[in-house]
Amino acid sequence: MISWLTEPFSFAFMQRALVASVIVGVVCAIIGCYIVLRSMAFLGDALAHSILPGVAVAYLVGVNLLAGALVAGLLVAIGISFVSRAGTIKEDTAIGIFFAAALALGVVLISTMRTYAVDLTHVLFGNVLGVTNADLWFSGGLAIVVLALVLFLYKKLLVVSFDAILGRTLGLNIHGLRTGLFLMLAATIVVALRTVGVALVAAMLVTPPAAAYLLTRRLPVMMLVSAAIGVISSVAGLYASYYLNVSSGGAIVLVATLIFVVAFLFAPRDGIVWRLRRRTASVRG
Amino acid sequence: MREVPDERRGPTVSDCLELREVTVRYGARPALDSVSLAVPQGAQIAIVGPNGAGKSTLFKALVGLLPIASGEMLLHGQPRGQYKQPIAYVPQREEVDWRFPVTVFDVVAMGRYGQGRWLKRLTAADRASIQQGLEQLDIADLAHRPIGELSGGQQQRVFLARALAQEPHLLLLDEPFTGVDVSTREATLDLLDGLRSRLVTVLVSTHDLDLAARRFDQVVLLNHRLICAGTPQEVFTEENLQQAFSGQMVVVDGRIIVVDQCCCGGEKEDRR
Numbered sequence: 001m002i003s004w005l006t007e008p009f010s011f012a013f014m015q016r017a018l019v020a021s022v023i024v025g026v027v028c029a030i031i032g033c034y035i036v037l038r039s040m041a042f043l044g045d046a047l048a049h050s051i052l053p054g055v056a057v058a059y060l061v062g063v064n065l066l067a068g069a070l071v072a073g074l075l076v077a078i079g080i081s082f083v084s085r086a087g088t089i090k091e092d093t094a095i096g097i098f099f100a101a102a103l104a105l106g107v108v109l110i111s112t113m114r115t116y117a118v119d120l121t122h123v124l125f126g127n128v129l130g131v132t133n134a135d136l137w138f139s140g141g142l143a144i145v146v147l148a149l150v151l152f153l154y155k156k157l158l159v160v161s162f163d164a165i166l167g168r169t170l171g172l173n174i175h176g177l178r179t180g181l182f183l184m185l186a187a188t189i190v191v192a193l194r195t196v197g198v199a200l201v202a203a204m205l206v207t208p209p210a211a212a213y214l215l216t217r218r219l220p221v222m223m224l225v226s227a228a229i230g231v232i233s234s235v236a237g238l239y240a241s242y243y244l245n246v247s248s249g250g251a252i253v254l255v256a257t258l259i260f261v262v263a264f265l266f267a268p269r270d271g272i273v274w275r276l277r278r279r280t281a282s283v284r285g
Numbered sequence: 286m287r288e289v290p291d292e293r294r295g296p297t298v299s300d301c302l303e304l305r306e307v308t309v310r311y312g313a314r315p316a317l318d319s320v321s322l323a324v325p326q327g328a329q330i331a332i333v334g335p336n337g338a339g340k341s342t343l344f345k346a347l348v349g350l351l352p353i354a355s356g357e358m359l360l361h362g363q364p365r366g367q368y369k370q371p372i373a374y375v376p377q378r379e380e381v382d383w384r385f386p387v388t389v390f391d392v393v394a395m396g397r398y399g400q401g402r403w404l405k406r407l408t409a410a411d412r413a414s415i416q417q418g419l420e421q422l423d424i425a426d427l428a429h430r431p432i433g434e435l436s437g438g439q440q441q442r443v444f445l446a447r448a449l450a451q452e453p454h455l456l457l458l459d460e461p462f463t464g465v466d467v468s469t470r471e472a473t474l475d476l477l478d479g480l481r482s483r484l485v486t487v488l489v490s491t492h493d494l495d496l497a498a499r500r501f502d503q504v505v506l507l508n509h510r511l512i513c514a515g516t517p518q519e520v521f522t523e524e525n526l527q528q529a530f531s532g533q534m535v536v537v538d539g540r541i542i543v544v545d546q547c548c549c550g551g552e553k554e555d556r557r
Contacts, residue, residue, distance in 0.1 A: 037382075037385060037386070152404070155398055155403050155404075156403055158387075158395075159395055159398060161385075162382065162385050162387060162392075162395075163376070163381065163395070164350070165345070165348060165350055165374050165376055165380075166374065166395060166447075168348050168349050168350050169348045169349075169371060169372045169373070169374050170371070170398055170399045170400075171399065171400055213386065216386060217386055217388065217431040218386050218387065218388060218391065218431075219386050219387065219391075221386075222386050
C-alpha cells in the first residue's frame, strides 16, 4: 500500500505534477468561493477560453506560454469589466461577446501553425505531467500573489459580495474591487492551465466551493473546506491519472464532482437524502 | 422640513440633507424628476408613494449607488461623495442574499468596517458596539446563527443592529414595515424613537400611509416628482393623494382608500 502511494513520486516529473496540482487545488478552490457566491461561474469559464490567443501568440513569439496566457487573461478581464460598466449592455452579454471573440482569435492564430496540434490539446485539457520547473515557479509565484490579495482584501470582498450598497456607504470602490476580482480570477486560471486546461478549469473554480458551501455556514470555513476538497481532488486525480493512464485534468475534475455529489446527497443540513427522509417521515407521521 | 423654493441658494448648516432639483434617470425615463427637499438634522421622515415612485431610487442616489443626472445633493452642506461620515442603509428584504454564508454577528460586525479599518481586527469598542446593537434588537442569542435560518422579522433586526453599529448621522430604511411581524414593526418604531434623542436623521420609505400618518411627524409624498412635503395633515389631502396614486385611489363616503398593488419589487435593479 505504502509503495503504491509513494511509487508515482519516485519520478521527478510526478513530484512536479503533485506540487502543481496542490497549488491549483488551493487557489482555484479559494477564489472560487467568490465565484460561486457572486454567481460568476460563466465569467470563469469565459475567461478561461479567452486566454487562448495569448497562448498562441506566446507560442509564435517563443516565450513562456503561461506568460502569454496571463497577459491575455488580464486584458480580457479588464475589457469585460469596462464594457459591462458602461451599462449599455448586460454583463453576461459583454462576457459572451469577449469570450467568443477571443476564442475565435485564438483559433485563427492557431490555424496558421502546422505543428501546434499536440500542444493545443495540452492547453485545452492540461498536461500536468509536462510541468517544467519554470512553470512551477511562475504559477507558484502567481498563486502566492492571488492568495495574499484574498487575505488582504478579505473584508472588502466580503462586504461588496454580500451587500454592495453597504460597501458603497462605507466608501468602497465597488467597480474597482470587481475588476480586481476579475484580474485575480484571470491569474488563477493561468495557474490552472497546466494541470486541468482551459476547458476544465471552470470546474475547479466552481465544484469544490459548491461542495464546501453545502457543508459550511461561514465564509472563512467555506474557503478552508473548499481548499481541502480542491487538494484532495487534485492528488486523487493525479493517482488515477498515473495508474489508469487517463487524462490528469479529466480525472481531477471527476474526483471533485464525486465529492460534490456526496455532499449534495449527504450534507448534514441540506443533504437531499435527509430532506427526502424528513419528507417521508412527515407524510407518514 | 420644507420644500425648497428655486430661488433659495447657499448651504444651511442645520440641514442634514438638501436636494436641489435632483433628477435621476434609468435610461431615458426619469425615476426622480427635479426633486428639491431640505431635511434638518434629527428629523424623522416617512417617504410615501406608489410602487415605482422612486423611493428606493432616492435612497440609492443618496448613498451614491446611482448617478445624478442633474441637480445637487448636499449632506451637511457638502456635495455627496465629499461627505465622509457614514450613512446607514437598511435594504429591502428581497435585495439581500439570505443564502450567503455569514452569521448574525458577521453581518452586524460589517457595520464597524470602514475607512482605515479594513485591515484591523475588531477592537473592544467595536465588540461592545456590536453587542449593544444585538441586545437592543433582542437578537443577542442568535449571534452565531447563519442569517438564512432566521425568520423575516429576525432578519430585519439584524440589519437594524448593523445600522446602529455604524453610529450613523443619517439612517435610510427601505420598506422596513413590509412583510414583517407586528413585534418587529414595533421594535423598529421603538428604535426610531430612541434615535430621536441622538439627533440621527431618519428617512423611512413605506407603503403604509396609515402608519406614516400615525407615527411620523413629517411625510414626503413622492411620485417621481415631489408632490408634497410637510405634516401628515398637510400632505394627506384628497388632491395630493389623487396626484400621487391617481388610478389606484377611490373615495368612498368621504374616506380615501388607496388600492396599492403591494410590493413585487417594481424598483429593483441589479445588486452588483
